[in-house]
Amino acid sequence: MVHETLAATNAVVTLDVALPDIFWGWYVTMNMWAKSIGTGLIFMLFLLMKKNASEMEGLRTSTLIVSFVFMNIFLLFTWLDLHQMWRMWHIFFYPHWTSAITVGAWMATLFVGLEFLMIVVMLLRNNTAAFDKLLFWVTLLAIPVTLYTAGIMAEATARELWQMPTESAQMILAATLSGSAAMILIGGSKLSDETRTFFGSVLGLSALMAFIIYMSEYIFGAMKAEEVAAILEYVKGHGEYATMFWIGQWVAYILPMLLVALSRVKNSTAMLNLAAILAIAGLWVVKHVWLVIPQLLPLS
Amino acid sequence: MQLGFLVDLHLCMGCKGCEIACKVENEVPLSTWRLRVKYVDVGTFPETKRTFTPLRCNHCENAPCERICPVSALHYLENGIVNIDKERCIGCAGCVMACPYGAIYIDPQTQTADKCTYCAHRIASSMMPACVVACPVQANIFGDLDDPTSNISKYIQTHQGDVQVRKPEKGTNPHHYYTGGGNVTLNPLASRREEGHNLFNDITKLPLGGHH
Ligand code: SF4
Ligand code: SF4
Numbered sequence: 001m002v003h004e005t006l007a008a009t010n011a012v013v014t015l016d017v018a019l020p021d022i023f024w025g026w027y028v029t030m031n032m033w034a035k036s037i038g039t040g041l042i043f044m045l046f047l048l049m050k051k052n053a054s055e056m057e058g059l060r061t062s063t064l065i066v067s068f069v070f071m072n073i074f075l076l077f078t079w080l081d082l083h084q085m086w087r088m089w090h091i092f093f094y095p096h097w098t099s100a101i102t103v104g105a106w107m108a109t110l111f112v113g114l115e116f117l118m119i120v121v122m123l124l125r126n127n128t129a130a131f132d133k134l135l136f137w138v139t140l141l142a143i144p145v146t147l148y149t150a151g152i153m154a155e156a157t158a159r160e161l162w163q164m165p166t167e168s169a170q171m172i173l174a175a176t177l178s179g180s181a182a183m184i185l186i187g188g189s190k191l192s193d194e195t196r197t198f199f200g201s202v203l204g205l206s207a208l209m210a211f212i213i214y215m216s217e218y219i220f221g222a223m224k225a226e227e228v229a230a231i232l233e234y235v236k237g238h239g240e241y242a243t244m245f246w247i248g249q250w251v252a253y254i255l256p257m258l259l260v261a262l263s264r265v266k267n268s269t270a271m272l273n274l275a276a277i278l279a280i281a282g283l284w285v286v287k288h289v290w291l292v293i294p295q296l297l298p299l300s
Numbered sequence: 301m302q303l304g305f306l307v308d309l310h311l312c313m314g315c316k317g318c319e320i321a322c323k324v325e326n327e328v329p330l331s332t333w334r335l336r337v338k339y340v341d342v343g344t345f346p347e348t349k350r351t352f353t354p355l356r357c358n359h360c361e362n363a364p365c366e367r368i369c370p371v372s373a374l375h376y377l378e379n380g381i382v383n384i385d386k387e388r389c390i391g392c393a394g395c396v397m398a399c400p401y402g403a404i405y406i407d408p409q410t411q412t413a414d415k416c417t418y419c420a421h422r423i424a425s426s427m428m429p430a431c432v433v434a435c436p437v438q439a440n441i442f443g444d445l446d447d448p449t450s451n452i453s454k455y456i457q458t459h460q461g462d463v464q465v466r467k468p469e470k471g472t473n474p475h476h477y478y479t480g481g482g483n484v485t486l487n488p489l490a491s492r493r494e495e496g497h498n499l500f501n502d503i504t505k506l507p508l509g510g511h512h
Contacts, residue, residue, distance in 0.1 A: 006490070006491070006492060009342055009343070009484055009490070009491075010342065010343055010344050011340050011341070011342045011484040011490060011491035011492065012340065012341050012342075012491060012492050012493075012494060012497055013338065013339070013340050013491050013492070013493045013498075014339045014340065014341045014350070014497060014498060014499050015337075015338065015339035015498060015499045015500070016336070016338040016339070016493075016498075017333055017336050018402060023393045023396045023397065023406070024393060024397060081392070081393075082390050082391050082392055083390075083391025083392075083393070083406055083411040083412065084389060084390045084391040084411050084412055085390075085391075087371075087388075087389075087390045087391075088390060090370075090371040090388055090390050091370050091371060091390065094371045094372055094388060095370070095371070096369055096370055096371060096372040098366075098367045098368075099367065099368050099369060099370040099394065100368070101368065101370035101392060101394050102370040102371075105370065152368070152394065155364065155367060155368045155394070155398055156364075156368065156394070156397035156398045157364040157398055157399075157400050157470055157472075158364075158397055158398060158399055158400040158401075158402070159397060226489055227489065230489055295397075297488075298402070298488045298493060299399075299400060299401055299402030299488060300336075300338055300355050300401065300402045300488055
């Protein structure tokens with residue numbers, strides 16, 4: 001490995017004007033985080049419909065509205081992150097279909113439009129049959145909408161850490177983790193014990209799977225490529241982002257997993273609610289660290 | 301026609317003439333660079349050597365920046381140049397994340413992406429890129445890779461075995477070559493970057509107009 005020859009050659013960069021490091025900062029983290037909650041809630045509403053449709057009473061509109069709000073937060077931060085945000089319409093009038101950014105922007109717009117339609121259907125007509133029919137299609141669309149960011153990251157070939165299909169798995173798990181957590185909080189006493197336990201299981205399993213993937217990258221990632229090894233140094237040992245990385249892993253995954261298990265043993269709603277809050281907050285940290293670290297690596 | 305670039309690193313003496321010529325020709329704002337010369341010092345005193353590597357866009361045949369651009373602001377010209385239309389760019393920085401060579405920057409004045417275009421506007425009037433003209437030792441060789449009689453093709457033929465591109469493992473197929481290069485000059489991971497060990501430690505950066 002080149003890294004091991006460093007001492008031998010003693011090569012030091014003495015003059016370079018590298019790019020300013022972080023181009024995609026916390027606006028993009030907000031984007032991914034809010035989208036996970038927005039699409040995740042749709043997945044959970046669909047699961048609820050399949051599991052026990054009678055418990056959807058009173059939850060259809062409120063869940064949809066929360067999802068709609070988070071999808072709009074996602075769109076807002078995506079838009080604010082553009083350096084030329086007033087040209088956003090170019091994506092629709094000069095689309096370049098090899099770009100996951102284009103595909104995603106179109107799909108997300110359609111998704112939010114459909115969500116708006118469903119809210120209108122409920123508020124003006126209280127038409128649950130039409131709502132449930134639309135829910136099927138919106139759930140289908142939620143899959144690529146939540147995945148396309150992984151496509152963008154995989155297209156960003158300079159950032160070796162972000163790979164397909166690992167990032168796709170992380171995007172879906174982020175949606176099921178934050179979606180189930182949000183559903184537990186929104187559903188509250190409207191959900192039966194059995195359903196709440198079910199969403200608790202979704203939350204715990206999503207946390208476990210996501211944690212396993214991060215740990216696999218953490219432990220084995222360096223074997224994949226030299227660049228990945230260098231990037232992971234930022235979260236290992238005395239790395240700049242080591243503390244933040246572990247705070248994220250504990251708050252988003254480890255503690256929620258433990259709390260979900262405890263809530264079952266103790267039959268405690270409070271513990272499950274705490275697990276849900278931690279998972280949602282921790283997800284932001286986890287996403288942010290993974291977004292930032294590959295950008296610290298010098299490319300020249 | 302497929303235009304290409306070759307830098308003979310044996311000849312380059314690190315004068316940065318190309319850098320300045322590029323800045324002037326393309327009105328590249330302060331704190332940003334279409335082309336820059338990286339210095340790497342190798343060895344331990346007194347056995348030391350300073351190497352110079354001019355870095356610019358490689359005009360990749362399989363360009364990830366072109367692929368990720370949502371609005372076709374980055375596009376191919378018929379002569380193989382990867383060009384940029386700043387009027388179209390929405391400043392998403394996708395290309396900045398995609399280019400494995402750190403060749404793209406966000407222009408702080410226009411808030412759009414920008415990079416080396418091989419001076420496409422000069423080529424259109426049959427002139428050489430500004431950096432080629434400025435080089436006092438003719439270390440920059442520019443021309444048509446499809447024409448076996450062009451200077452660059454002949455150079456590549458006579459330097460077989462010593463012609464390299466940056467990060468070939470990325471599969472971008474660069475149209476920018478180096479002779480006389482090595483791991484230390486072409487691979488960013490083969491050298492250390494130490495805080496306070498730059499020739500000019502007080503380089504300041506202008507705000508990029510970004511929000512974070
Ligand atoms: S070097 Fe970078 S900016 Fe230039 S064509 Fe290749 S990917 Fe694009
Ligand atoms: S910053 Fe501009 S040129 Fe780069 S990908 Fe985005 S729209 Fe295209």
